[in-house]
Amino acid sequence: AVSLQNVRKTYQLGEPVHALDGVSLDITRGSYTAIMGPSGSGKSTLMNLVGCLDTPTEGTVIVDGADVATLDDRERTTLRGTTVGFVFQTFNLMPRLTALENVALPQLFQNVGRGERRERARELLERVGLADRADHLPNELSGGQRQRVALARALVNDPALVLADEPSGNLDTETEADVLDLFAEFHGGGTTMIVVTHERHVAERAERIVHLLDGKLERIEDLGSA
Amino acid sequence: AVSLQNVRKTYQLGEPVHALDGVSLDITRGSYTAIMGPSGSGKSTLMNLVGCLDTPTEGTVIVDGADVATLDDRERTTLRGTTVGFVFQTFNLMPRLTALENVALPQLFQNVGRGERRERARELLERVGLADRADHLPNELSGGQRQRVALARALVNDPALVLADEPSGNLDTETEADVLDLFAEFHGGGTTMIVVTHERHVAERAERIVHLLDGKLERIEDLGSA
Ligand SMILES: Nc1ncnc2c1ncn2[C@@H]1O[C@H](COP(=O)(O)OP(=O)(O)OP(=O)(O)O)[C@@H](O)[C@H]1O
Numbered sequence: 043a044v045s046l047q048n049v050r051k052t053y054q055l056g057e058p059v060h061a062l063d064g065v066s067l068d069i070t071r072g073s074y075t076a077i078m079g080p081s082g083s084g085k086s087t088l089m090n091l092v093g094c095l096d097t098p099t100e101g102t103v104i105v106d107g108a109d110v111a112t113l114d115d116r117e118r119t120t121l122r123g124t125t126v127g128f129v130f131q132t133f134n135l136m137p138r139l140t141a142l143e144n145v146a147l148p149q150l151f152q153n154v155g156r157g158e159r160r161e162r163a164r165e166l167l168e169r170v171g172l173a174d175r176a177d178h179l180p181n182e183l184s185g186g187q188r189q190r191v192a193l194a195r196a197l198v199n200d201p202a203l204v205l206a207d208e209p210s211g212n213l214d215t216e217t218e219a220d221v222l223d224l225f226a227e228f229h230g231g232g233t234t235m236i237v238v239t240h241e242r243h244v245a246e247r248a249e250r251i252v253h254l255l256d257g258k259l260e261r262i263e264d265l266g267s268a
Numbered sequence: 269a270v271s272l273q274n275v276r277k278t279y280q281l282g283e284p285v286h287a288l289d290g291v292s293l294d295i296t297r298g299s300y301t302a303i304m305g306p307s308g309s310g311k312s313t314l315m316n317l318v319g320c321l322d323t324p325t326e327g328t329v330i331v332d333g334a335d336v337a338t339l340d341d342r343e344r345t346t347l348r349g350t351t352v353g354f355v356f357q358t359f360n361l362m363p364r365l366t367a368l369e370n371v372a373l374p375q376l377f378q379n380v381g382r383g384e385r386r387e388r389a390r391e392l393l394e395r396v397g398l399a400d401r402a403d404h405l406p407n408e409l410s411g412g413q414r415q416r417v418a419l420a421r422a423l424v425n426d427p428a429l430v431l432a433d434e435p436s437g438n439l440d441t442e443t444e445a446d447v448l449d450l451f452a453e454f455h456g457g458g459t460t461m462i463v464v465t466h467e468r469h470v471a472e473r474a475e476r477i478v479h480l481l482d483g484k485l486e487r488i489e490d491l492g493s494a
Pocket residue numbers: 175178181182183184185186187212213214279280281285286287305306307308309310311312313314357
């Protein structure tokens with residue numbers, strides 16, 4: 043489903059910053075991959091490339107058969123809206139929409155009527171334990187509640203590929219367990235999962251762990267399919 | 269140093285939301301307290317009251333001998349600038365200032381010259397492993413790097429009280445260990461520490477753990493001074 047070939051992402055800030063420094067990686071359809079590595083090692087940068095939010099400085103990123111760099115803005119937006127569900131490290135909720143409206147938003151890419159969109163959004167909010175926060179704005183929610191709204195939003199279109207960047211950093215053990223079960227459920231339904239995490243116990247729910255270090259692929263650790 | 273007496277924080281959103289539902293708690297000067305509890309249980313709300321960013325709906329919050337509700341805006345701002353170091357769950361960095369400038373900023377409350385402010389800020393950035401990121405803007409930093417800048421900023425005035433809301437949610441194990449050592453060092457120097465965390469191993473660095481549940485104080489767990 044996803045392939046990175048000799049990918050580099052370099053920022054010019056006086057001296058160049060090699061956020062990704064030559065990464066090659068294949069992610070098969072329906073697999074469950076965790077990504078670990080020190081703060082600043084390039085995890086979010088990698089996720090942004092796979093999620094078509096950014097293009098590499100060098101190398102090739104292929105998502106669902108398409109070379110991301112050859113797509114125009116509209117094609118990239120469509121790919122993101124229909125195929126990719128992204129849980130951002132900084133959530134990125136729309137501040138003037140309620141939790142329910144935020145979760146319902148990606149469905150505008152589908153041919154789904156308003157009633158059905160609300161229904162589906164409400165369902166997912168319930169799965170992340172936020173049924174009673176549907177009408178709250180983001181600034182009327184706790185950190186972990188915002189994180190869960192971002193999560194529900196990423197899953198609402200039942201995307202082929204889910205990218206979750208630190209999805210449980212703000213969640214207590216119990217709430218995190220519910221989220222991981224939800225991921226396992228989607229994975230069981232055929233969704234390709236890529237989860238960035240700092241926590242070993244979260245990474246161990248995947249089939250393998252990709253370890254990044256200073257923008258490079260340090261090693262791939264196989265955990266075996268459960 | 270800090271005392272909460274029958275504190276309530278209620279939001280009126282159609283039906284009332286009891287973010288804090290009658291909390292009484294004493295925090296002695298120089299102590300190290302961790303706060304744990306499910307997502308949405310009132311931890312950040314409690315921290316905002318102690319940090320004088322907010323006033324209770326009912327009850328009394330006393331910080332450094334002063335009843336927070338009786339202070340005017342200017343007095344509250346001064347108290348925050350000189351006495352309290354706050355690491356926010358959402359970092360709240362100034363987007364147009366570099367990492368160094370963000371860390372140096374609280375020192376404007378002190379009678380410290382510009383050269384000395386830069387020196388001190390650089391020192392702290394080094395302690396959190398970001399010496400080589402001093403000139404980056406927040407959007408040129410990774411999630412964990414922003415978190416560490418927020419941390420350094422909270423410590424720069426050597427405040428009497430440090431409030432850290434989920435200080436290591438975005439940090440890998442090694443970086444987190446450095447941060448916890450830094451906290452231990454400040455605590456050893458007499459600083460009163462209050463740390464909100466979802467992770468047991470972070471909470472266990474404190475002398476006791478305050479457990480919140482649905483806006484109430486569920487129990488206090490004594491860990492004994494190390
Ligand atoms: N402005 C607001 N209006 C209405 N409800 C609010 C507002 N701010 C917070 N809340 C609610 O108050 C409760 C406590 O929020 P708080 O941010 O203190 O939780 P928390 O313990 O820090 O959670 P987390 O671990 O997820 O960060 C939550 O249920 C939240 O929905």
